[in-house]
Amino acid sequence: MICAKADLHIHTFLSPCGNIGMTPLNIVAQAKAKGLQLIAVTDHNSTLQGPVVRQVCEREGIAVIYGAEITTREEVHCLAYVGSEEQRVELQHYLEKHLPHVPNNPDIFGYQLWVDEHEQVLGEAPYLLISAIDQGIEQVAAFVHSIEGLFVPAHIERSRNSLLSQLGFVPPGLPADALELSRYTNPVDFCSKNATLKKYRIIQSSDAHFPGDIGTAATSFLMEKTGFAGLKTALTSTHE
Amino acid sequence: MTVKEMAAALQLRVLAGEEGLEKQIAGGYTSDLLSDVMGYADAGMVWITLQTHKNIIAIASLKELSAVVLVKGFEPDADTVALAIQEQITLLGTTEQAFEFSGRLYRLLYP
Numbered sequence: 001m002i003c004a005k006a007d008l009h010i011h012t013f014l015s016p017c018g019n020i021g022m023t024p025l026n027i028v029a030q031a032k033a034k035g036l037q038l039i040a041v042t043d044h045n046s047t048l049q050g051p052v053v054r055q056v057c058e059r060e061g062i063a064v065i066y067g068a069e070i071t072t073r074e075e076v077h078c079l080a081y082v083g084s085e086e087q088r089v090e091l092q093h094y095l096e097k098h099l100p101h102v103p104n105n106p107d108i109f110g111y112q113l114w115v116d117e118h119e120q121v122l123g124e125a126p127y128l129l130i131s132a133i134d135q136g137i138e139q140v141a142a143f144v145h146s147i148e149g150l151f152v153p154a155h156i157e158r159s160r161n162s163l164l165s166q167l168g169f170v171p172p173g174l175p176a177d178a179l180e181l182s183r184y185t186n187p188v189d190f191c192s193k194n195a196t197l198k199k200y201r202i203i204q205s206s207d208a209h210f211p212g213d214i215g216t217a218a219t220s221f222l223m224e225k226t227g228f229a230g231l232k233t234a235l236t237s238t239h240e
Numbered sequence: 241m242t243v244k245e246m247a248a249a250l251q252l253r254v255l256a257g258e259e260g261l262e263k264q265i266a267g268g269y270t271s272d273l274l275s276d277v278m279g280y281a282d283a284g285m286v287w288i289t290l291q292t293h294k295n296i297i298a299i300a301s302l303k304e305l306s307a308v309v310l311v312k313g314f315e316p317d318a319d320t321v322a323l324a325i326q327e328q329i330t331l332l333g334t335t336e337q338a339f340e341f342s343g344r345l346y347r348l349l350y351p
Contacts, residue, residue: 074293136293136317159275167295168274 004226006038007031007218008065009079009154009180009205012049015069016110016129019210023119024053026211028060034215038226040065040205042079044129045099047092049114051085056117063226068095069154071130072137076166079180080140082149083228090147098133137167141175150232151175155182155207157190170197177235178203183217201235241265241349243307243330246286249348250341252309252332256321260330263306265349270342274299281305286345288338292316297323297331307331309345311338 010027011018031039041053041064050066057064066088067081082091103126104112112125135143137153144151153163156170156179163170163179170179178201181187187202203219223230244261247254254261266284271277272291281287283304289296292314300308307330310316316324316331324331334341 074291165273165275166291167293168278168299169295171293171295 001222001224002037002226002230003220004037004063004223004230005035005218005220006040006231007034007036007206007208007215008038008040008067008081008152008203008231009042009069010039010208010214011069012041012043012053012114014046014049014112014114014125014129015043015209016104016106016112017209018043018110021211022209023115024049024056024117025119027053027214028056028062030211030214032060032062034218036062036215036218038063038065038221038231039214040067040079040081042067042069044069045071045095045131045133046112046125046129047082047088047095048123048125050088052114052116052122065228065231066091070095070140071132071161072140073132073135074137074166075132075161076137076163077154077161078137078140078163079152079154080144080149081152081228081231082144082147083232087147087149091144091149094143095133098135099127099129100131100134102128102131104128137163137171138174145175150177150235152178152180152203154180156180157185158182170200176200177232180205182207183213203235243286243332246307246345246348247332250334250344252334255310255316255331255333256324257328257330259328260307263330265306268342268345268349269305270338272338278303288342288345290314290338292320294320294323296320297327297329300329301327305329309334309341311336311341 141151156163204217208214221234269281270288313335
């Protein structure tokens with residue numbers, strides 16, 4: 001077994017709020033410098049920067065998982081992680097189908113560009129990626145599970161766009177594979193104050209928008225092999 | 241004023257929970273953040289929201305609100321209706337948006 005240190009919530013320049021320094025090369029260099037063995041790329045409602053980050057990760061010897069930070073109809077931010085390129089494409093189609101066609105205004109929200117390794121622009125997402133999709137949280141969870149992905153409500157304790165801010169409490173029966181805390185909260189304190197959430201796995205990631213944020217919070221997982229399958233086994237095996 | 245009188249005066253559609261129509265109304269609260277409603281709404285208020293998730297019923301029950309009004313013609317989720325029936329929370333619908341409906345309810349309650 002390997003103990004893999006993972007930061008599973010990283011935005012790239014594609015997210016309108018992602019800093020211009022969040023290019024594939026910079027992200028991977030920072031992740032390695034911070035001693036991470038596993039990262040996930042989770043842009044708002046898009047997976048399109050994932051494949052280039054994966055290329056760089058493979059070359060640099062660090063594991064990566066495809067993902068997205070989905071805004072549900074209730075405006076709850078939820079992380080979705082998927083295992084393969086085919087599943088990434090399925091997730092991307094789902095997001096494009098359900099994202100409202102509100103044009104982005106880069107002057108206000110920032111650019112939504114994805115780039116190659118050499119920071120040449122590959123494309124621009126036309127619609128505002130931080131909008132809420134037209135699917136409720138349970139529908140999103142069901143879709144993510146239908147493509148064998150992992151569903152993790154993001155930064156649940158934050159006062160904006162979180163499961164607890166939007167919905168007051170964790171809906172009974174929500175099929176979450178884990179709950180994420182932001183880097184601003186001590187997980188031990190949180191768990192002692194929220195005993196009702198004991199049945200969920202709690203993970204913590206950085207929600208990095210700037211290169212320096214990467215690895216400021218991380219979770220270590222025991223895995224046979226560092227990657228999506230290892231994470232899935234670690235999250236879905238019997239939790240005590 | 242009862243929920244039933246409000247529903248008649250403001251042409252609301254009863255979506256679920258007719259048992260609660262005789263409850264008295266002690267004011268209104270307009271918010272789409274369930275954590276905010278949990279913290280700040282008072283018993284007897286009518287809650288005006290666009291959220292359709294089943295957690296709205298649990299919070300209405302917990303806070304002893306007199307009714308929930310969904311705005312903009314939004315339909316409740318199926319499990320929201322089921323929970324409203326179980327918890328005997330009256331769920332009403334209007335085609336108006338929150339500003340217009342809140343204004344009309346305010347005028348009705350505080351003429």
